[in-house]
Amino acid sequence: MKSVFIYSDEFGKFKVSKDYPWLTERSDVTYRRCSELNLLDRDWMKVVKPRTAAIKDLYTYHTKEYIQLLRKADKGVFEESMLIHGLGTLECPAAKGLFKYHTLAAGATICGADLICRKKADTVFSPTGGFHHAGPDFASGFCYINDINIAVKKLLNHRKRVLYVDIDTHHGGMVQEAFYSNPGVMYISFHESGKTLFPWKTGFETEIGKGKGKGYNINFPLPENTGDDEFLWGFERVLPPVAKAFNPDVVVAVIGVDMMFSDPMSHLRLTNNAFVKAVGMIKECAPELLALGCGGYVLNNIERSWTLAWAAMNGLLPVEDESMTFGGMFWGDGLSSLMDRPHFSPEDIRKKTAKEMKRVYRYIKKQIFPILEIRR
Numbered sequence: 001m002k003s004v005f006i007y008s009d010e011f012g013k014f015k016v017s018k019d020y021p022w023l024t025e026r027s028d029v030t031y032r033r034c035s036e037l038n039l040l041d042r043d044w045m046k047v048v049k050p051r052t053a054a055i056k057d058l059y060t061y062h063t064k065e066y067i068q069l070l071r072k073a074d075k076g077v078f079e080e081s082m083l084i085h086g087l088g089t090l091e092c093p094a095a096k097g098l099f100k101y102h103t104l105a106a107g108a109t110i111c112g113a114d115l116i117c118r119k120k121a122d123t124v125f126s127p128t129g130g131f132h133h134a135g136p137d138f139a140s141g142f143c144y145i146n147d148i149n150i151a152v153k154k155l156l157n158h159r160k161r162v163l164y165v166d167i168d169t170h171h172g173g174m175v176q177e178a179f180y181s182n183p184g185v186m187y188i189s190f191h192e193s194g195k196t197l198f199p200w201k202t203g204f205e206t207e208i209g210k211g212k213g214k215g216y217n218i219n220f221p222l223p224e225n226t227g228d229d230e231f232l233w234g235f236e237r238v239l240p241p242v243a244k245a246f247n248p249d250v251v252v253a254v255i256g257v258d259m260m261f262s263d264p265m266s267h268l269r270l271t272n273n274a275f276v277k278a279v280g281m282i283k284e285c286a287p288e289l290l291a292l293g294c295g296g297y298v299l300n301n302i303e304r305s306w307t308l309a310w311a312a313m314n315g316l317l318p319v320e321d322e323s324m325t326f327g328g329m330f331w332g333d334g335l336s337s338l339m340d341r342p343h344f345s346p347e348d349i350r351k352k353t354a355k356e357m358k359r360v361y362r363y364i365k366k367q368i369f370p371i372l373e374i375r376r
């Protein structure tokens with residue numbers, strides 16, 4: 001095993017304002033907690049400092065005009081023409097230093113893809129990554145540069161079959177769009193339904209890919225109030241069989257932590273217990289893994305959950321012991337103390353959620369599994 005944690009202290013230096021929801025300390029807090037718990041010092045691990053993305057790499061997905069506008073916005077200059085490119089909004093302000101921050105984030109993700117292509121790593125985690133809302137010529141939802149699409153294109157150029165798994169609570173519509181007719185990229189997203197959450201218009205189960213890509217795009221929209229058990233029920237039924245049928249070379253995973261019950265940006269009720277199990281399952285089906293942070297709007301959740309995720313990717317989670325503990329998880333010192341306590345939803349809510357999960361699963365099983373030759 002060769003694991004790489006991508007880290008730069010430059011990320012945390014970028015500040016838009018104290019009220020800006022995107023927390024740029026995400027890499028710092030994760031790196032620090034992993035270091036404190038001795039999770040970065042194993043002999044198969046390396047911490048790698050990223051370099052800013054090359055402009056030619058940005059052009060593999062973004063338009064030249066848009067990149068020029070970003071440079072302008074980077075100086076804190078706002079022009080009205082920026083608005084049609086999503087710049088100068090509350091979510092994506094024309095803030096000083098944004099170009100440096102976002103090109104470094106893209107550079108970190110590209111670095112991860114490069115390390116995998118050059119066989120220097122088989123497991124990579126870059127906490128400041130996963131900007132899945134950025135389009136070719138627009139910014140959206142705190143995302144300016146779509147590091148994912150650039151990295152996936154790089155992996156495809158190296159003839160890799162890419163399984164993309166996104167568990168951020170928001171649907172990553174711009175990644176879906178980029179590879180919608182490409183059967184070389186299997187797209188799976190679990191997210192809060194667009195009926196109740198941004199980006200509203202995409203991410204429904206009926207979006208299953210088109211042309212040769214038909215059947216290679218899976219959306220599992222989660223109803224509001226989805227909890228750990230219901231989420232895992234769906235995740236376990238979709239990811240392992242699809243991964244087995246698709247047989248990827250690389251898994252690109254976007255592991256946002258905004259689906260937690262304590263996150264202000266969503267209406268789901270997950271805890272990091274289900275999150276970490278999901279990360280473990282992703283790792284299990286990944287010959288090579290490029291994991292990217294994505295969303296999460298509570299710093300304490302980011303720190304605890306991504307530290308646990310890094311441990312899960314490296315087989316360092318404490319072993320569950322049903323006999324000693326409540327629900328199988330021991331909340332003690334060290335890593336165990338980072339786990340959330342269980343979060344219980346009322347029975348009627350659980351029943352309603354479970355019913356909707358079953359409906360979506362039946363749809364996927366009927367429409368997509370036969371294309372992928374999955375028998376269930």
Ligand SMILES: [Zn+2]
Nearest residue numbers: 168169170295
């Ligand atoms: Zn999100």
